[in-house]
Amino acid sequence: MSSFAPSRPIDLGTGAVAELLDIHPSTVKRWFDRPGLSTTSGGHRRIPLDLVLDVARARGRRVHLHGFGTHAGQAWYAMQALEHGDPGPACDVLVHWLRTRRSHLIGRFLWHVAGRGDAPDPGVLDGVFGGFMRRVGDGWERGELRIADERAASREVGEATGRLLVAAAGKADDPDPDRPTAVVGTVEPEQHVLGSQLVRLLLFHRGWNVEHLGTGVPVPEIVATQRALDASLVCVSFTPPAVAADVLRFIEATGGLADPQRPFSLVVGGGGVRGLDPSGLDEAFTELAAIGDLVALGDWLDEHG
Incomplete structure (x- = not known):
């Protein structure tokens, strides 16, 4: 305090x-x-x-x-x-x-x-x-x-x-094909929406088209949406009680479903990624990053956007 x-x-x-x-x-x-x-x-x-x-x-x-x-x-x-x-x-x-x-x-x-x-x-x-x-x-x-x-x-x-x-609705409601597209959400059974909404907000203001899937989305639906939109970025938020092992399972499942012809970067974030070491799991993605806060995400977007 x-x-x-x-x-x-x-x-x-x-x-x-x-x-x-x-x-x-x-x-x-x-x-x-x-x-x-x-x-x-x-x-x-x-x-x-x-x-x-x-x-x-x-x-x-x-x-x-x-x-x-x-x-x-x-x-x-x-x-x-x-x-x-x-x-x-x-x-x-x-x-x-x-x-x-x-x-x-x-x-x-x-x-x-x-x-x-x-x-x-x-x-x-x-x-x-x-x-x-x-x-x-x-x-x-x-x-x-x-x-x-x-x-x-x-x-x-x-x-x-x-x-x-x-x-930010002017950017959100008028998708521009010249802007990159990101898919944002949480994977089942996660029901906390704040983290993904704040990520959505950050992306809007950095010029991204954003498809927000909401909470508790099955992994196949996340990957299917990425394919349908040819999104170059997927951001998924994890909050406790999710732990690093849960995030690793998600990364493995997502990588197994990813289409090599539609490559994308995967960012996992939130309190659930603490202690996560995703090394060795990045072969299925353009980039793989575990990011704990929005400041670090903003820096990552500035570097990779």
Whole structure:
């Protein structure tokens, strides 16, 4: 656990306020020229976040933190840590909101940190979307969270991921024969869809046509789809309780069914590939890779795409 504290007071410097409200620093000084504000030892003004949001609201300037109400400080703290590459506080605050029955804030936070810009950051998808769900799974196994909590978390993460996929619909719904095609899914009996959906999202934003088969797909169906589409890549996600031996059996079965006249690369990923050594099984594929996270997958696609 990181040092997230729900009641942590937040004071901002002039530059941070200017960035948050998208105004000039001189405007910050004018709007917050009032007695009682604290200063640093160097004489720099410190402005409470609550005051910043109140003044912004009064001046008709709405910012994303307004959507978090009295929990804006928690959201800000987690977002700042994420900007510095630390997803721990974000996962902490999401679990805190889940436990305190504020799950609506979870989806709002996920959309904000992943929905900005042209494409979601794979590190955010891994560290926040995936990291939060791993925390939820661990909490459920320890008896700290209820089934209802797990379902609420899955709903919010699933809906946020769905929004991101809709935002990429222009690429998803208009297959281009000049773009490479990938087949994505999970093999039976796997029923966890988040990993494959995040892979799908990553591929969309890297210019791939994607056929998402969903969960629990038999191996022959995966290979048949690859053949029908002449896909150059197949990505299959494995989550615990799947282990390396399960993944090896899948690789062997897939290689046995693969058509040498329609070669493709096979990427297996997720928590189930930990400890996997696929050496010696790559003869049936253009490339064979076991990749544990989306950042590494993004690097692999950049190298092999």
